[in-house]
Amino acid sequence: FGSSCVLLWRCLLSASSRGFYQMVLADLGGKITGALRKLQSEAVIDDELLDLVMKEIAAALLQADVPVRAVAELRKNVKTIVNMEDAPATNKRKLVQKAVVEELVRLLTPSRKPYQMKKGQCNVVMFVGLQGSGKTTTCTKFAHFYQRKGWKCALVCADTFRAGAYDQLRQNAAKAKIPFYGSYSETDPVKIAEEGVEMFRAEKYDIIIVDTSGRHKQETALFDEMQQVAEAVDPSDIIFVMDSHIGQACFDQAQAFTTSVDVGSVIVTKLDGHAKGGGALSAVAATGSPIIFIGTGEHFDDFESFEAQSFVSRLLGLGDLAGLFSTIKDAVPLDKQPELLNRISKGIFTMRDLYEQFENVLKMGPMSQVLSMIPGMNSNMLSKGAEKEGVKRIKMFMVTMDSMNDDELDCVKPMIPSRVNRVARGAGVGHKAVETLMEEYKRMSKMVGKFGKMGMAGKGGDMSQMMRNPKQMMQKMSSMMDPKMLKQMGGAGNMMNMMKQMGKMEGKGGGGGLPGLGGMDMGEMMKQMQKMGLKM
Numbered sequence: 001f002g003s004s005c006v007l008l009w010r011c012l013l014s015a016s017s018r019g020f021y022q023m024v025l026a027d028l029g030g031k032i033t034g035a036l037r038k039l040q041s042e043a044v045i046d047d048e049l050l051d052l053v054m055k056e057i058a059a060a061l062l063q064a065d066v067p068v069r070a071v072a073e074l075r076k077n078v079k080t081i082v083n084m085e086d087a088p089a090t091n092k093r094k095l096v097q098k099a100v101v102e103e104l105v106r107l108l109t110p111s112r113k114p115y116q117m118k119k120g121q122c123n124v125v126m127f128v129g130l131q132g133s134g135k136t137t138t139c140t141k142f143a144h145f146y147q148r149k150g151w152k153c154a155l156v157c158a159d160t161f162r163a164g165a166y167d168q169l170r171q172n173a174a175k176a177k178i179p180f181y182g183s184y185s186e187t188d189p190v191k192i193a194e195e196g197v198e199m200f201r202a203e204k205y206d207i208i209i210v211d212t213s214g215r216h217k218q219e220t221a222l223f224d225e226m227q228q229v230a231e232a233v234d235p236s237d238i239i240f241v242m243d244s245h246i247g248q249a250c251f252d253q254a255q256a257f258t259t260s261v262d263v264g265s266v267i268v269t270k271l272d273g274h275a276k277g278g279g280a281l282s283a284v285a286a287t288g289s290p291i292i293f294i295g296t297g298e299h300f301d302d303f304e305s306f307e308a309q310s311f312v313s314r315l316l317g318l319g320d321l322a323g324l325f326s327t328i329k330d331a332v333p334l335d336k337q338p339e340l341l342n343r344i345s346k347g348i349f350t351m352r353d354l355y356e357q358f359e360n361v362l363k364m365g366p367m368s369q370v371l372s373m374i375p376g377m378n379s380n381m382l383s384k385g386a387e388k389e390g391v392k393r394i395k396m397f398m399v400t401m402d403s404m405n406d407d408e409l410d411c412v413k414p415m416i417p418s419r420v421n422r423v424a425r426g427a428g429v430g431h432k433a434v435e436t437l438m439e440e441y442k443r444m445s446k447m448v449g450k451f452g453k454m455g456m457a458g459k460g461g462d463m464s465q466m467m468r469n470p471k472q473m474m475q476k477m478s479s480m481m482d483p484k485m486l487k488q489m490g491g492a493g494n495m496m497n498m499m500k501q502m503g504k505m506e507g508k509g510g511g512g513g514l515p516g517l518g519g520m521d522m523g524e525m526m527k528q529m530q531k532m533g534l535k536m
């Protein structure tokens with residue numbers, strides 16, 4: 001599994017190797033991390049230092065528009081958990097860090113569990129919210145997210161109030177290649193919703209998304225219409241779309257909708273580019289409504305699933321290995337891994353394999369999200385512009401490979417100038433683009449050859465021996481990988497720890513695992529990161 005991870009990472013680097021990536025609420029995360037870093041630099045940790053650290057963290061949360069009461073409670077709880085007199089000197093730093101992380105997670109964790117989509121049955125999801133919250137775009141993002149994971153999704157436009165809602169959702173659906181139902185002439189949103197849901201139910205769609213009307217303010221007519229549509233379509237889940245720009249006012253908005261209809265979950269939008277995200281997240285969590293996704297931009301891929309532990313971990317630069325494991329597992333199904341590992345162990349890597357790896361990278365979603373899941377990684381690696389260019393470059397590579405014949409894809413015949421000319425003409429690209437693709441293939445093929453020689457793709461035994469000798473493992477990884485690539489992955493030690501932890505997760509996942517791969521729990525991994533000088 002670690003081999004698959006490295007191959008996918010190499011493909012990510014081939015897409016883009018420079019830029020600046022600003023994570024959601026990155027400014028807040030940077031300030032909290034900076035406050036915690038004081039614990040690393042000070043020789044003596046006492047109540048005075050703890051007060052200073054908590055004061056800085058509280059100031060950062062208040063600037064992000066987190067309610068004063070919630071911040072005060074967080075400070076109080078951390079001081080209650082951390083007893084400086086009783087705690088051993090060596091554990092004080094870890095104790096404070098752990099308490100801060102736990103309290104931030106608690107702040108964002110609601111009491112109610114979100115609805116889980118069920119395969120093999122029709123899941124009807126109804127979207128509600130105020131006008132201007134980004135509800136219609138979020139409907140398409142939601143459908144696109146699940147469609148990418150193999151679900152059969154459809155969209156129904158029951159918004160008859162806003163001019164242009166029908167055209168907007170229809171165009172979005174066409175762009176994302178998602179089936180759509182709506183009507184120009186019908187003015188009854190209940191009838192449209194009922195007819196659309198019945199049609200897609202008959203066609204056995206997994207997820208049917210109903211977009212309802214929004215208003216400029218909370219009108220009685222809006223809530224009456226929501227209730228009528230809900231009764232007509234009998235939704236499995238009602239999702240409230242919340243604009244994060246209103247900050248702490250999210251609390252009143254979410255509570256008003258929750259008391260009118262059975263809101264099962266919340267999506268917070270527009271979390272990019274302003275300072276009120278913290279208030280929106282904490283206010284929604286305070287209502288007991290679980291946040292399931294956050295919107296971070298206008299594009300369909302600017303959409304992240306939300307889980308409090310994962311969000312806080314990534315916010316503080318600790319990564320999210322569980323999320324990374326799940327993402328790679330979705331991109332590279334377990335049933336395909338034995339074949340891939342067998343080929344890698346023999347040092348075999350063709351253009352066809354490269355094409356498949358590029359497909360896997362695109363399945364993983366936005367590259368910036370993947371980067372933020374890796375512990376020790378620099379979170380400022382990829383800007384939105386660089387990421388877009390990276391995806392464009394991968395797609396250009398794939399179009400170029402679509403113009404190759406079977407012998408060229410299987411690397412049976414060399415790419416002589418006449419073949420390069422033919423492929424370039426067929427793909428509508430210049431000769432330089434084909435040559436760049438071939439250079440990338442050679443780098444990947446060389447790395448796969450080294451994988452085979454090292455035994456990293458073998459069946460447990462060789463890998464187990466290397467894991468028992470970390471120094472030897474790091475030396476081999478340093479010699480086989482591009483130094484620039486290794487540096488961007490946080491060094492050989494960080495890469496090795498990540499592979500060990502993911503190996504442990506794979507074993508727990510029941511997919512067979514990699515015997516002898518071993519692993520660390522999160523506490524051990526944090527300890528290793530500190531030894532490697534990766535500040536938290």
